[in-house]
Amino acid sequence: MNILIQLGHPAHFHLYKNTIKNLQRDGHHVYILIKTKDILEQLLKDAGLPYVNIYTTVRKNSKFAIIKAVSTRLWRIAKFTLSHHIDLLTGSSTEIAQVGWLLRRHSVILGEDDAAIVPEFVALAKPVMDSYLTPVACNMGKLENRVTKYRGYQKLAYLHPNCFTPDQSIAAKYVDIDKPFFILRFTKLRAYHDLHAAATGITTKIAQHIITMLESHGRVYITSERELEPEFEKYRLSINPLDIHHVLSYCSLYIGDSQSMAVESALLGVPNIRFNDFVGKIGVLDELENKYHLTNGIPASNPEMLYKRLEEMLLSPDLKATYQERRKSMLEEVIDVNAFYTWFFENYPESKRIMKENPDYQLNFK
Secondary structure (H helix, E strand, O other): OEEEEEEOOHHHHHHHHHHHHHHHHOOOEEEEEEEOOOOHHHHHHHHOOOOEEEEOOOOOOOHHHHHHHHHHHHHHHHHHHHHOOOOEEEEOOHHHHHHHHHHOOEEEEEOOOOOOOOHHHHHHHOOOOOEEEEEOOOOOHHHHHHOEEEOOOOOHHHHOOOOOOOOHHHHOOOOOOOOOEEEEEEOOOOOHHHHHHOOOOOOHHHHHHHHHHHOOOOEEEEEEOOOOOHHHHHHEOOOOHHHHHHHHHOOOEEEEOOHHHHHHHHHHOOOEEEEEOOOOOOHHHHHHHHOOOOOEEEEOOOHHHHHHHHHHHHOOOOHHHHHHHHHHHHHOOOOOHHHHHHHHHHOOOHHHHHHHHOHHHHHHOO
């Protein structure tokens, strides 16, 4: 098949990178379309994956700028689909579903946000959606009867043991893995779902308090999406983005206002705390916290609870070993998401029918 994959964010690179390799291995022609977004282009270059940038402008946040950007990308995706005889489109945006519907091509959207977090996405996708893959933990509201659910999490597509093994030699290029160290992650909280929820997270004052608590226990590193304050520059973790999961794997404790990195920490069995306004509102994180006890959510309105939980975790003996055991329990119940994605794309739309009639078919991908 000729398969078009749209990547709109650096996280999508990780989400699709192993599936792309599988599809290419099996003889399919894979075309990657991107827009300029943070380090996305650099990740693809470092991985040696060819791509086409269909929107090089860094758009503003006004409604007019958003409408203009989306319209331009829709036109360019449609034009590419026709000129390259695309059989299947996939990505994480409504643009994929819209172009597929318009040109009568199969499309599969990958998502991990609950419907309540992304109401605009639901409104735009519902009339034109062909297929939507989402974890069982997600509540898709009005789309619930139209999605295909699997037992796992998106980030297992690159963090499942079948496709990722932490490499000590890679991690050791950046940190001393024989001594305790901590990673803090600061985000802009400016994504579309963040804007909708008026999200807040770790402030400068809170970050200073966290660092003070951590420094007597080990080395502190910061990775930040937003501009760092001068007093935090000495903690900056300068790293090739392709190597971040190797370093995270050996981390003693992760703290941040990033949803994504909290999930990654949980899936790697790394003790972690997330601090933002989404606590209790995200199905995937709720499941990881309440069912597997692999993450700890603290609402941004309660920094004192954050400090108390952090102190408890710092004083807990064998904390990392405990989280590794919990991770093993989780992995026993989920599937190899990368293998499942590969099968679903290669056999679409028959795969959609199979999953509807027999959801347990996914257990072939363990």
